[in-house]
Amino acid sequence: QVQLVQSGAEVKKPGASVKLSCKSSGYRFTSYTIHWVRQAPGQRLEWMGWINPGNGNTKYSEKLQDRVTISRDTSASTVYMEMSSLRSEDTALYYCARDRPYSAGWYNSFDIWGQGTMVSVSS
Amino acid sequence: DIQMTQSPSSVSASVGDRVTITCRASQPLSSWLAWYQQKPGKAPHLLSSTTSSLQSGVPSRFSASGSGTDFTLTISNLQPEDFATYYCQQAHSFPLTFGGGTKVEIK
Numbered sequence: 160q161v162q163l164v165q166s167g168a169e170v171k172k173p174g175a176s177v178k179l180s181c182k183s184s185g186y187r188f189t190s191y192t193i194h195w196v197r198q199a200p201g202q203r204l205e206w207m208g209w210i211n212p213g214n215g216n217t218k219y220s221e222k223l224q225d226r227v228t229i230s231r232d233t234s235a236s237t238v239y240m241e242m243s244s245l246r247s248e249d250t251a252l253y254y255c256a257r258d259r260p261y262s263a264g265w266y267n268s269f270d271i272w273g274q275g276t277m278v279s280v281s282s
Numbered sequence: 283d284i285q286m287t288q289s290p291s292s293v294s295a296s297v298g299d300r301v302t303i304t305c306r307a308s309q310p311l312s313s314w315l316a317w318y319q320q321k322p323g324k325a326p327h328l329l330s331s332t333t334s335s336l337q338s339g340v341p342s343r344f345s346a347s348g349s350g351t352d353f354t355l356t357i358s359n360l361q362p363e364d365f366a367t368y369y370c371q372q373a374h375s376f377p378l379t380f381g382g383g384t385k386v387e388i389k
Binding site for chain 2: 194203204205206218220221222254256266267268269270272273274275
């Protein structure tokens, strides 16, 4: 079945980096975009950025673009999200999520979600 | 950035009730407004990707409407499995932004 499986929980110290993975299965990897969305405790969902696995194009939230890099490995049907210079405010549940195309572009909403990866940042 | 304001933040209701959740955008979205349901410990689940277009498999007691800046999600005949938190998300322009959520609780 169509699914996104994310890597396991991470505990990091402030200033460190983290790289999360999101493995796709059950569909053609290069035909759908993958977005990253995070949910900090008590906060609303926050969109971080996306990648088009078909051509490698990316787009990031301006707030995070200096610290976030999204990449893909088409041979492994996997998308990665790396965040640097971690702060306590980055403690959150990180989701990857799939968008799908329509005739004139992308829906920019998410029909399949990963299970989430908890990232805790603490000294 | 487009700001999304959801109301109410929580609502208490009984099985069989009708619940209406509203979402207001700071800029016009046309029909590019998505709704999600999230249950504790689970990822959000897409209910509709544009107004008036429910995802396949979503029960017909859910309905989404609105355009421009004002949108509603209505749950008719509330069922036990509908108690959850609901989020709106504007899909009109980047950065994509979400509402603050509405928790539907059992009265």
